[in-house]
Amino acid sequence: MLTKSSTELVRQQNSALVLASLRRHGPLAHTDISQHTGLASATVSAITADLERAEVLERREQQAAASRGRPRVIFGQRREAGYLIAVRISSDMVQYSLADYGGTLLDRFEEPRNHADVSTGPFAASFVAALERLVERSQIRRDDVLVVSISSKGLVDPASARLVWSPVFGAQQVDFAALLQPAWRAKILLSNETLLVAHAMASRMEKARVNDLHAVAALSLGHSIGLGIARFDHMGELSVTAPNFGHMLNSADGKLCRCGAQGCIEASAGFYGILRTAFEVPPDTIPAKFVPLAEMDKIALRARQGHRMSEYAFRQAGLALGQGLSRMVSLYETMPIAITGPGTRFFDLMQRGVEEGLAQSQQVRLFGAPPISIVPEEATLALEGHLARALAEMDHDIIAAKAAE
Amino acid sequence: MLTKSSTELVRQQNSALVLASLRRHGPLAHTDISQHTGLASATVSAITADLERAEVLERREQQAAASRGRPRVIFGQRREAGYLIAVRISSDMVQYSLADYGGTLLDRFEEPRNHADVSTGPFAASFVAALERLVERSQIRRDDVLVVSISSKGLVDPASARLVWSPVFGAQQVDFAALLQPAWRAKILLSNETLLVAHAMASRMEKARVNDLHAVAALSLGHSIGLGIARFDHMGELSVTAPNFGHMLNSADGKLCRCGAQGCIEASAGFYGILRTAFEVPPDTIPAKFVPLAEMDKIALRARQGHRMSEYAFRQAGLALGQGLSRMVSLYETMPIAITGPGTRFFDLMQRGVEEGLAQSQQVRLFGAPPISIVPEEATLALEGHLARALAEMDHDIIAAKAAE
DNA sequence: ACTTTTTTCTCGACAGTCGAGAAAATAAAT
DNA sequence: ATTTATTTTCTCGACTGTCGAGAAAAAAGT
Numbered sequence: 001m002l003t004k005s006s007t008e009l010v011r012q013q014n015s016a017l018v019l020a021s022l023r024r025h026g027p028l029a030h031t032d033i034s035q036h037t038g039l040a041s042a043t044v045s046a047i048t049a050d051l052e053r054a055e056v057l058e059r060r061e062q063q064a065a066a067s068r069g070r071p072r073v074i075f076g077q078r079r080e081a082g083y084l085i086a087v088r089i090s091s092d093m094v095q096y097s098l099a100d101y102g103g104t105l106l107d108r109f110e111e112p113r114n115h116a117d118v119s120t121g122p123f124a125a126s127f128v129a130a131l132e133r134l135v136e137r138s139q140i141r142r143d144d145v146l147v148v149s150i151s152s153k154g155l156v157d158p159a160s161a162r163l164v165w166s167p168v169f170g171a172q173q174v175d176f177a178a179l180l181q182p183a184w185r186a187k188i189l190l191s192n193e194t195l196l197v198a199h200a201m202a203s204r205m206e207k208a209r210v211n212d213l214h215a216v217a218a219l220s221l222g223h224s225i226g227l228g229i230a231r232f233d234h235m236g237e238l239s240v241t242a243p244n245f246g247h248m249l250n251s252a253d254g255k256l257c258r259c260g261a262q263g264c265i266e267a268s269a270g271f272y273g274i275l276r277t278a279f280e281v282p283p284d285t286i287p288a289k290f291v292p293l294a295e296m297d298k299i300a301l302r303a304r305q306g307h308r309m310s311e312y313a314f315r316q317a318g319l320a321l322g323q324g325l326s327r328m329v330s331l332y333e334t335m336p337i338a339i340t341g342p343g344t345r346f347f348d349l350m351q352r353g354v355e356e357g358l359a360q361s362q363q364v365r366l367f368g369a370p371p372i373s374i375v376p377e378e379a380t381l382a383l384e385g386h387l388a389r390a391l392a393e394m395d396h397d398i399i400a401a402k403a404a405e
Numbered sequence: 406m407l408t409k410s411s412t413e414l415v416r417q418q419n420s421a422l423v424l425a426s427l428r429r430h431g432p433l434a435h436t437d438i439s440q441h442t443g444l445a446s447a448t449v450s451a452i453t454a455d456l457e458r459a460e461v462l463e464r465r466e467q468q469a470a471a472s473r474g475r476p477r478v479i480f481g482q483r484r485e486a487g488y489l490i491a492v493r494i495s496s497d498m499v500q501y502s503l504a505d506y507g508g509t510l511l512d513r514f515e516e517p518r519n520h521a522d523v524s525t526g527p528f529a530a531s532f533v534a535a536l537e538r539l540v541e542r543s544q545i546r547r548d549d550v551l552v553v554s555i556s557s558k559g560l561v562d563p564a565s566a567r568l569v570w571s572p573v574f575g576a577q578q579v580d581f582a583a584l585l586q587p588a589w590r591a592k593i594l595l596s597n598e599t600l601l602v603a604h605a606m607a608s609r610m611e612k613a614r615v616n617d618l619h620a621v622a623a624l625s626l627g628h629s630i631g632l633g634i635a636r637f638d639h640m641g642e643l644s645v646t647a648p649n650f651g652h653m654l655n656s657a658d659g660k661l662c663r664c665g666a667q668g669c670i671e672a673s674a675g676f677y678g679i680l681r682t683a684f685e686v687p688p689d690t691i692p693a694k695f696v697p698l699a700e701m702d703k704i705a706l707r708a709r710q711g712h713r714m715s716e717y718a719f720r721q722a723g724l725a726l727g728q729g730l731s732r733m734v735s736l737y738e739t740m741p742i743a744i745t746g747p748g749t750r751f752f753d754l755m756q757r758g759v760e761e762g763l764a765q766s767q768q769v770r771l772f773g774a775p776p777i778s779i780v781p782e783e784a785t786l787a788l789e790g791h792l793a794r795a796l797a798e799m800d801h802d803i804i805a806a807k808a809a810e
Numbered sequence: 811a812c813t814t815t816t817t818t819c820t821c822g823a824c825a826g827t828c829g830a831g832a833a834a835a836t837a838a839a840t
Numbered sequence: 841a842t843t844t845a846t847t848t849t850c851t852c853g854a855c856t857g858t859c860g861a862g863a864a865a866a867a868a869g870t
Contacts, residue, residue, distance in 0.1 A: 002425060002641055004443045005418040007825045007857060013410040014827085030849060038409045040828045045850060068837035069847025155771070165771060233638055236408060247767035248735035249728055251656055259767045323654055330653035331736050362652035362664045366560070366570060412826060412857045419858085435818060445859045450819060473868035474816025 027076035082146040086386035192242030196385025198228030221343025268320035277313035318350030322357020340378040432481035491791035597647030601790025603633030626748025673725035682718035723755030727762020745783040
């Protein structure tokens with residue numbers, strides 16, 4: 001069902017356009033905004049005046065009058081217009097970051113997590129305390145935090161901001177919105193971490209002016225396997241999703257996954273799956289809760305030295321990934337794939353398996369294998385995704401609020 | 406990249422809204438249009454006057470003055486505003502239909518196809534001739550045909566209207582746009598047939614006011630396996646795709662598919678796959694080009710009488726379908742699935758396999774199995790989809806043309 | 811003939827975009 | 841020091857669109 005349009009919505013859309021172009025290109029002058037957005041000069045004047053009045057934009061001093069003529073007036077986001085907190089929850093630590101409306105990082109700290117402790121109660125308490133600490137240290141009023149963006153591995157219900165299933169807490173759901181509900185007026189966003197990576201990759205490619213790009217996928221390799229898909233819809237808007245890739249059925253081979261099912265991709269390609277195969281543990285053994293990276297490095301070393309079973313384990317992991325990706329491109333479309341996460345350092349051992357798995361579908365035989373790139377800095381990308389998503393949300397909310405009155 | 410908005414676009418969007426509501430609810434009076442679209446009465450007046458001037462809408466006589474007060478003026482699409490031709494290409498025949506802008510069927514005929522003949526040359530000739538015959542019989546000017554909507558099983562490139570891979574022509578591509586290019590000014594649409602079924606199912610559910618429906622999938626069972634996914638995006642617009650489901654990797658079991666790969670879903674669940682298993686033919690045997698439905702009925706009869714291998718063949722087909730669907734819902738989301746096609750009559754034999762396959766993923770264990778309904782009349786649905794898609798396209802084009810001048 | 815009722819049509823107010831040209835502000839030239 | 845050239849921002853009027861309110865139209869009831 002389409003919705004009706006009105007002149008007010010036009011202004012909203014065009015305001016969003018101005019803010020978005022400022023996000024992409026940094027502070028800009030009137031003329032540049034007009035150029036980038038395609039809006040008439042008069043329109044840009046009206047919109048910037050509006051946003052200035054709302055204390056969202058501010059005029060920046062320009063460095064030197066480069067050319068002659070009337071000096072440009074540079075507009076930029078007013079940094080103090082709002083703040084965001086990004087929280088990355090991983091199995092061994094939680095990282096808290098504070099950034100302002102301009103997207104500059106103000107503060108950050110990490111808290112170690114005890115992987116043995118899977119109860120949500122203590123976690124919730126330390127979570128709330130950490131947020132409190134963050135605003136206090138930076139002398140920011142709690143109500144100026146407009147967005148709290150949280151990410152975790154696992155399955156997320158984006159609508160309700162609830163963690164449906166995570167490697168950290170299992171099926172114990174955590175309702176983050178409820179945790180912060182009365183005290184914080186910030187909007188709570190909860191995303192799968194690899195979704196954010198995909199978002200960041202899409203933003204990067206957009207900035208790099210990669211044209212005729214419809215979609216990008218991000219694949220995260222680690223203890224668990226995550227997939228994020230970012231696609232530009234027919235309106236040119238980006239929509240990202242994090243399908244349940246790691247626990248998609250790979251093959252009914254009886255390999256027990258920590259989710260309780262058998263034959264998930266993760267049961268073959270997650271760290272614990274690789275370890276199990278390498279050590280010839282029966283495939284229905286209950287998976288290890290956590291595999292230290294050093295342990296994986298040892299297996300990789302042996303594989304590189306020619307140890308058959310270790311080699312085979314990585315090869316099987318690659319095969320499962322390749323088959324899963326071949327299914328993904330069959331069900332979506334052929335798109336570039338960026339592989340991130342700690343597992344990338346073993347990719348040489350998996351590559352042939354991946355290629356073999358990919359080749360097993362008509363889609364790949366017809367359109368070729370998707371281009372695969374390795375992007376190890378997962379943490380950087382995830383934070384980049386947090387910022388991109390949260391700032392876009394803030395822009396959107398600010399404009400909507402301005403329209404409401 | 407967002408695009409700029411303007412007052413003219415507002416009118417375009419709202420005009421589209423009016424036409425869409427007329428499509429959904431049939432001819433309507435001024436008041437009803439205002440009600441359904443949410444537009445102000447004055448706006449509806451302006452838009453209908455516009456469309457009347459463009460000879461797109463016409464006033465209909467109302468039957469009896471039901472209530473007192475000023476009689477209503479009923480607006481409806483002017484049937485003669487344009488025509489569309491729908492062409493359904495299947496392995497054994499080609500069906501040509503002609504309909505007017507109001508969506509009423511004017512003419513239809515079928516031409517048998519020789520499945521042995523896979524050359525595209527004779528087909529192209531008879532295709533063009535049939536279209537010619539259709540407009541001639543109905544006394545319609547060729548240039549009044551605004552859309553030719555073609556469907557086939559197989560893989561389609563929606564952008565270029567080219568058949569990339571089809572069970573009928575294999576990898577021989579047919580460029581329909583080129584066939585009709587100089588003589589016909591109509592826009593050529595090419596869709597996968599199951600995509601149209603999914604579109605029709607989505608339209609039906611929309612009409613039946615099924616709320617909070619995000620998506621629906623259609624699965625077509627027959628000699629080949631097709632899947633269509635219809636989803637409502639965040640703007641409420643419907644976007645349908647036909648992924649390469651039938652030739653997605655099911656399991657590396659070596660079953661040869663007619664696409665040349667091994668282990669496709671179709672190699673287990675297509676008619677030829679079922680036949681091969683039932684007759685205990687080696688799985689790497691080159692598949693039969695065409696399996697008559699009567700042959701399948703015989704196998705089904707034996708299966709129902711307890712013949713082990715026939716039973717097993719259907720069970721395996723169901724398993725492959727269930728596993729494929731479990732992967733589909735893992736990569737998209739849990740959504741209702743409508744099963745169509747000649748294969749539905751054997752669904753009782755496959756059902757347990759489907760359920761078993763579906764259960765093998767975390768997605769299903771967390772959110773339950775997707776609701777499955779059987780809708781045998783595939784041909785009706787496909788034509789319904791053709792009309793829905795072609796008429797929407799015509800509405801869109803008419804409005805765009807009016808805006809251009 | 812008059813009233814009631816229902817629906818369509820019209821008018822003025824308001825919001826937004828756009829193009830053109832005025833105004834501003836600076837560097838270079840005289 | 842003043843003038844000129846240049847570049848950018850700002851402002852004005854025209855145009856397109858939506859909306860609410862009330863006028864006008866057209867029938868049935870009294």
